[in-house]
Amino acid sequence: MAFDIEMIKKVYSRYEERVNAARSLVNKPLTLSEKILYTHLWDGNATETYDRGVSYVDFAPDRVAMQDATAQMALLQFMQAGRPQAAVPSTVHCDHLIQAKEGAQVDLQRANTESKEVFNFLGSVANKYGIGFWKPGAGIIHQVVLENYAFPGGMMIGTDSHTVNAGGLGMLAIGVGGADACDVMAGLPWELKFPKLIGVKLTGKLSGWTSPKDVILKVAGILTVKGGTGAVVEYFGEGAQSMSCTGKGTICNMGAEIGATTSTFGYDESMERYLRATGRADVADAANAVKEHLTADAEVYANPELYFDQLIEINLSELEPSLNGPFTPDLYTPVSRMREEAAKNGWPTKVEWGLIGSCTNSSYEDLSRAASIAKQAVDKGLVTKAEFGINPGSEQVRYTADRDGLLKTFEDLNATIFTNACGPCIGMWDRVGAEKQEKNTIVHSFNRNFAKRADGNPNTFAFVASPEIVAAIAISGDLGFNPLTDTLTNAHGEQVKLDPPTGDELPEKGFAVEDAGYQAPAEDGSSVVIDVNPDSDRLQLLEPFAAWEGTDLKGLKLLIKAKGKCTTDHISMAGPWLKYRGHLDNISNNMLIGAVNYFNEKTDSVKNQLTGEYGPVPATQRVYKVAGIGSIVVGDENYGEGSSREHAAMEPRHLGVRAVLVKSFARIHETNLKKQGMLGLTFANKEDYDKIQEDDTIDILGLTTFTPGQPLTLVLHHLDGTEDQILANHTYNAQQIEWFKEGGALNIIRKNQVK
Numbered sequence: 001m002a003f004d005i006e007m008i009k010k011v012y013s014r015y016e017e018r019v020n021a022a023r024s025l026v027n028k029p030l031t032l033s034e035k036i037l038y039t040h041l042w043d044g045n046a047t048e049t050y051d052r053g054v055s056y057v058d059f060a061p062d063r064v065a066m067q068d069a070t071a072q073m074a075l076l077q078f079m080q081a082g083r084p085q086a087a088v089p090s091t092v093h094c095d096h097l098i099q100a101k102e103g104a105q106v107d108l109q110r111a112n113t114e115s116k117e118v119f120n121f122l123g124s125v126a127n128k129y130g131i132g133f134w135k136p137g138a139g140i141i142h143q144v145v146l147e148n149y150a151f152p153g154g155m156m157i158g159t160d161s162h163t164v165n166a167g168g169l170g171m172l173a174i175g176v177g178g179a180d181a182c183d184v185m186a187g188l189p190w191e192l193k194f195p196k197l198i199g200v201k202l203t204g205k206l207s208g209w210t211s212p213k214d215v216i217l218k219v220a221g222i223l224t225v226k227g228g229t230g231a232v233v234e235y236f237g238e239g240a241q242s243m244s245c246t247g248k249g250t251i252c253n254m255g256a257e258i259g260a261t262t263s264t265f266g267y268d269e270s271m272e273r274y275l276r277a278t279g280r281a282d283v284a285d286a287a288n289a290v291k292e293h294l295t296a297d298a299e300v301y302a303n304p305e306l307y308f309d310q311l312i313e314i315n316l317s318e319l320e321p322s323l324n325g326p327f328t329p330d331l332y333t334p335v336s337r338m339r340e341e342a343a344k345n346g347w348p349t350k351v352e353w354g355l356i357g358s359c360t361n362s363s364y365e366d367l368s369r370a371a372s373i374a375k376q377a378v379d380k381g382l383v384t385k386a387e388f389g390i391n392p393g394s395e396q397v398r399y400t401a402d403r404d405g406l407l408k409t410f411e412d413l414n415a416t417i418f419t420n421a422c423g424p425c426i427g428m429w430d431r432v433g434a435e436k437q438e439k440n441t442i443v444h445s446f447n448r449n450f451a452k453r454a455d456g457n458p459n460t461f462a463f464v465a466s467p468e469i470v471a472a473i474a475i476s477g478d479l480g481f482n483p484l485t486d487t488l489t490n491a492h493g494e495q496v497k498l499d500p501p502t503g504d505e506l507p508e509k510g511f512a513v514e515d516a517g518y519q520a521p522a523e524d525g526s527s528v529v530i531d532v533n534p535d536s537d538r539l540q541l542l543e544p545f546a547a548w549e550g551t552d553l554k555g556l557k558l559l560i561k562a563k564g565k566c567t568t569d570h571i572s573m574a575g576p577w578l579k580y581r582g583h584l585d586n587i588s589n590n591m592l593i594g595a596v597n598y599f600n601e602k603t604d605s606v607k608n609q610l611t612g613e614y615g616p617v618p619a620t621q622r623v624y625k626v627a628g629i630g631s632i633v634v635g636d637e638n639y640g641e642g643s644s645r646e647h648a649a650m651e652p653r654h655l656g657v658r659a660v661l662v663k664s665f666a667r668i669h670e671t672n673l674k675k676q677g678m679l680g681l682t683f684a685n686k687e688d689y690d691k692i693q694e695d696d697t698i699d700i701l702g703l704t705t706f707t708p709g710q711p712l713t714l715v716l717h718h719l720d721g722t723e724d725q726i727l728a729n730h731t732y733n734a735q736q737i738e739w740f741k742e743g744g745a746l747n748i749i750r751k752n753q754v755k
């Protein structure tokens with residue numbers, strides 16, 4: 001499967017020197033997170049200290065992982081870089097585009113037909129550029145990465161927010177947008193704000209019904225969906241060591257739900273066992289040789305309050321299983337209080353479905369513990385009240401679970417075994433009757449439970465729990481059922497109680513698989529041809545953006561003056577548009593359709609200055625483009641907050657917007673604009689926002705002497721013949737000015753390749 005042991009050994013070989021250099025520089029003991037950060041500095045040994053939560057730092061990640069939905073634009077951009085191969089080991093995983101409906105076999109076949117051109121495209125790009133390709137059905141990206149690629153002390157980026165799952169194997173793994181993945185594959189540094197550090201000390205030991213999922217459900221309840229923002233969460237303590245590696249993965253996975261940059265655990269025996277069980281004894285040996293560096297310095301965990309920005313302590317022995325939800329993953333309710341809470345809040349208690357799977361909880365251990373509950377139900381004569389759906393995390397997990405009879409146990413309860421893929425977790429679930437939008441309750445072992453997430457029905461109340469709790473509650477069909485204390489009536493009218501779950505951390509007979517679904521790339525991919533049908537509505541090869549014409553920009557029409565919040569969702573909406581992620585021209589038809597026009601308070605309605613008529617933003621911009629007229633977008637505070645979606649910067653660039661002028665930017669979006677060769681400017685005087693009028697034509701002056709730190713001048717030509725002159729600041733450094741001049745960062749990379 002081509003995990004790169006030589007690369008891993010190379011990373012480990014620099015640990016001692018770099019950790020020592022960082023320790024003497026910061027002059028105090030180091031957390032694990034700091035060790036991983038400092039050993040992955042782009043410039044080598046640390047020469048300066050960084051302010052947590054403030055400094056932006058360049059890093060050199062070891063790996064890149066991409067899922068099929070986000071990989072499309074990442075790879076289309078990467079193709080523009082002109083490199084023969086990805087600069088770091090990278091993989092693509094086909095898991096998001098497979099709908100769950102009738103069961104694995106039929107569903108997978110249908111997906112292979114419906115998304116054939118996307119899968120073929122991804123497969124051929126991977127083949128050409130030395131990228132590992134995991135076919136549809138091979139498994140969910142984060143389970144496959146944990147099984148094959150994650151390694152203690154490594155740094156990885158991935159084009160999916162749950163990339164953080166690999167923290168279960170001691171990595172710093174971080175979710176990014178496609179533009180970042182493209183940069184790293186193209187051999188560029190990756191920039192991250194040096195994170196704050198939250199320590200979570202786990203004392204005691206899990207037992208009975210309580211599982212690692214309950215740890216993160218509790219943490220989510222404490223920190224809420226925003227509490228981890230900008231921070232790495234580092235777990236430690238005897239409780240951490242007592243948990244399995246995949247259990248640690250579950251905890252790190254849902255770090256995304258508290259907004260954390262990522263989460264991680266120090267290297268321990270559970271990780272070693274997992275590495276050996278998944279065929280990576282050489283990685284375990286290499287990690288053992290540097291193991292003192294793969295966890296924090298002892299003083300840190302002895303006096304954590306001195307070294308973390310925030311500290312939380314959880315006693316696992318006292319932890320109760322819980323359900324979080326509905327509609328938000330931080331609404332924490334222990335099972336013992338659920339009946340009362342449901343009655344108080346009017347949550348429907350009849351449970352319709354129990355879903356087990358997703359990247360959060362689809363390991364062998366998860367399935368085995370849930371199966372132990374399912375087996376009891378059969379043995380004790382219980383009939384399931386809710387329907388059951390299972391998505392194994394990978395083909396290796398599925399094959400092994402099948403061999404060991406776990407899947408048969410679920411099938412005995414009439415469960416449907418769906419494809420090893422995301423399925424209902426990403427709304428790829430053709431649930432019968434969902435269109436009726438009836439109020440109903442489901443329980444699942446996933447991570448997210450926002451309205452409509454699983455089945456598109458805004459009235460589905462989804463509760464997140466561990467697989468074993470999901471199994472018990474689905475069997476009872478009652479949200480208020482507490483398996484620790486309550487009994488159920490079986491088919492013979494007897495009262496029976498479920499015993500606590502049992503399971504295997506790792507399969508006793510070892511993992512097995514016939515065809516894991518991996519396609520290795522060609523040794524020499526230079527002759528591989530990438531076919532994209534020019535008539536395709538889902539894929540479109542990118543053309544390099546044009547270089548700057550070398551003059552000031554004059555006669556730009558105001559496209560929209562956006563009012564208030566304008567997130568990347570307002571700029572490039574998700575939902576049905578996700579289908580066009582690989583087709584820049586088609587997805588550009590959603591450009592800024594969510595932004596509120598300052599002048600009429602409407603969305604997707606702007607004045608076309610050439611005709612005087614109001615129309616949708618994308619269509620109006622296309623008219624300017626055809627007429628060869630540039631335009632400018634004006635925005636409010638924190639413009640472009642939200643996701644790192646590069647489409648939000650590429651769409652305006654593609655449609656001919658020349659500059660975005662705002663009161664302030666969300667930093668990632670500002671960088672994305674710069675990468676695409678756009679001008680991202682801020683009002684030197686925020687009140688000048690009020691000077692922008694609906695019929696303005698705008699000149700941007702000073703570009704021929706565009707210099708770091710020097711503001712540009714804008715002349716606003718108003719319809720009544722008057723003018724205003726205002727100053728616009730920018731944060732372009734010398735390199736970024738080159739990006740602007742060349743028409744985008746990728747144009748420069750390609751030029752350097754050709755040299």
Ligand code: F3S
Pocket residue numbers: 095096140141142160162358359360421422425426447
């Ligand atoms: Fe897939 Fe859901 Fe995870 S969409 S990657 S299973 S969060």
